Amino acid sequence: MTVKQISVFVENKAGKLAELTEYLHQHEIDMRALSIAETQDFGIVRVIVDDPYKTSCILKEAGYAVSITPVLAVEMPDEPGSLNHILKALGDEDISLEYMYAFLTRKAATAYMVLRVEDNEKAAEVLKRKGIHTVSHDVIAGM
Amino acid sequence: MEHYYQPEIECASREQIRTWQDERLAGTVKRVYENVEFYRNKMDEAKVKPEDIHSVDDLHKLPFLTKDDLRDAYPYGLLAAPLSECVRIQSTSGTTGRRVVAFYTQHDIDLWEECCARAIAAAGGTNEDVVHVCYGYGLFTGGPGLNGGSHKVGALTLPMSSGNTERQIQFMCDLGSTILCCTPSYAAYLAESIWERGLQDKIKLKAGIFGAEAWTEEMRHDIEEKLGIRAYDIYGLTEISGPGVSFECSDQSGMHINEDHFIAEVINPKTGEVLPDGEKGELVFTSITKEAFPLIRYRTRDICILSHEKCSCGRTHVKMTKPLGRSDDMLIVKGVNVFPSQIETVLLNQGYPANYQIIVDRKQNSDTIEVQVEMTQEMFSDNAGIVAGREKKLVDALKAMLGIYVKVKLVNPKAITRSEGKAVRVIDRRNLYQG
Numbered sequence: 214m215t216v217k218q219i220s221v222f223v224e225n226k227a228g229k230l231a232e233l234t235e236y237l238h239q240h241e242i243d244m245r246a247l248s249i250a251e252t253q254d255f256g257i258v259r260v261i262v263d264d265p266y267k268t269s270c271i272l273k274e275a276g277y278a279v280s281i282t283p284v285l286a287v288e289m290p291d292e293p294g295s296l297n298h299i300l301k302a303l304g305d306e307d308i309s310l311e312y313m314y315a316f317l318t319r320k321a322a323t324a325y326m327v328l329r330v331e332d333n334e335k336a337a338e339v340l341k342r343k344g345i346h347t348v349s350h351d352v353i354a355g356m
Numbered sequence: 357m358e359h360y361y362q363p364e365i366e367c368a369s370r371e372q373i374r375t376w377q378d379e380r381l382a383g384t385v386k387r388v389y390e391n392v393e394f395y396r397n398k399m400d401e402a403k404v405k406p407e408d409i410h411s412v413d414d415l416h417k418l419p420f421l422t423k424d425d426l427r428d429a430y431p432y433g434l435l436a437a438p439l440s441e442c443v444r445i446q447s448t449s450g451t452t453g454r455r456v457v458a459f460y461t462q463h464d465i466d467l468w469e470e471c472c473a474r475a476i477a478a479a480g481g482t483n484e485d486v487v488h489v490c491y492g493y494g495l496f497t498g499g500p501g502l503n504g505g506s507h508k509v510g511a512l513t514l515p516m517s518s519g520n521t522e523r524q525i526q527f528m529c530d531l532g533s534t535i536l537c538c539t540p541s542y543a544a545y546l547a548e549s550i551w552e553r554g555l556q557d558k559i560k561l562k563a564g565i566f567g568a569e570a571w572t573e574e575m576r577h578d579i580e581e582k583l584g585i586r587a588y589d590i591y592g593l594t595e596i597s598g599p600g601v602s603f604e605c606s607d608q609s610g611m612h613i614n615e616d617h618f619i620a621e622v623i624n625p626k627t628g629e630v631l632p633d634g635e636k637g638e639l640v641f642t643s644i645t646k647e648a649f650p651l652i653r654y655r656t657r658d659i660c661i662l663s664h665e666k667c668s669c670g671r672t673h674v675k676m677t678k679p680l681g682r683s684d685d686m687l688i689v690k691g692v693n694v695f696p697s698q699i700e701t702v703l704l705n706q707g708y709p710a711n712y713q714i715i716v717d718r719k720q721n722s723d724t725i726e727v728q729v730e731m732t733q734e735m736f737s738d739n740a741g742i743v744a745g746r747e748k749k750l751v752d753a754l755k756a757m758l759g760i761y762v763k764v765k766l767v768n769p770k771a772i773t774r775s776e777g778k779a780v781r782v783i784d785r786r787n788l789y790q791g
Contacts, residue, residue, distance in 0.1 A: 218738065220736070220737075220738030222731045222736050222766070222769075223768070224766075224767055250740035251740075252740060252743075254747075254765055254766060255731075255743070257739075259738060276768060276769050276770040276771075277768060277769065278732060278733050278735070278736035278768070278769050279733065279736070280733070280736055280737060280738050282738045311739055329738070329739075
């Protein structure tokens, strides 16, 4: 079970990020999570949104370089040790993370982690065995 | 007192220079027609025979030669002497696609070095001097040319080559270098480095001979003041021999072309019509003493003005202004020839679109070049490491093509303005060309 992350190339220049969010705003895209990876010259904005296909179409039309990547969204209790538990499970199975970021929702006492790994299926399997749940995009979209 | 290396030639009467040119031109044209198929075909096509060329007045009858011709003829197509008589090659700075190889017999080398010796003498150089050469050595003509010229003058020659500023300054102080030969931007950099170290009183420089790239009068004053020297310009191109095709004298008001070896013309780059003195146009050279690689009416693409006005230095050879621009799109960055088409080739090979912009600037007297490249869906990834890795690969490929570091800036797709007519591919912020 994966969620569809939208990644967007953004130049590292004042106002460029606002340009992007302006498009999202205009089309009433609702964001669930956001993270930015930056280098000196450019950034890669990664978002989890309610409607990834619409978002991707809008942004491509606006001239952005966009990719849709299936990633894992993991549900965990919002308490100390939860993340450690997840990372340990993956580490023990030698699964390496490319990147990850966390987000919260209105659902009390629950936190979410977006994980980017090479093999989603294998990672989900490993997590499942440890009793860790991955959620579907529909669940995220409905939040 | 003005120094000359060959006063009898450098200060010869105009009639004498003209006689040399007439004789040598006719001889060279006859020789290339007989020995070089390329020239024979070109002349036959233009319906000119060697017998039609008696003097400089007939020069306009001959067809032009372009850099493309040189590339087509690579490597041996324009060779006018047996390979067994050649002792050296040199090559232009463009590494791929635009390669031009020039051949030299020992006699060619001697004449080239004499031209450089004239430039060193004009800068005040004698056998009492220590000539510090930090032009690159190797295929580039800068180092070998000035090195040879310095030998001819009898000066102590320091073949430093480029780079390693610490060592340059140390040798300059320890060995008492008096004449510095390098690119003007490196001279400016050295001057700053010397001041930063507080060594300005330890150096004994009196003159500098700076060429291979365009520089402004402001830059000249800046270098002269910081180093306490007189800074002289020198001009040349590998195709014609290398540095020393022309050089500045004490008057510092243009460069004397060594007319006993090279006939200069200025033409309208569009029509090919020969222009009179004082008019701005493309510089065209005919080499009349070269054995291995004589070029007939070679279009340099450099825009300049010629002047036969009497010079205070006593030399009688025609003077050319510094290049005032180019009639093609070649850029000179850090002394290296860069064609936008070379950058385009690399971009396409690496999977980037051919829509790009080159921004050239000069920061702290050093050239910078940046290429703005549009990101595409295909080249993009959610992984910053992959994108950065591709960017690095592009930087490496540009370095391999051009021989210099080019900063790559990835921009949004379609961020670079598409113009309706000719795309603005190059923004040169250096303002090097005056007048």
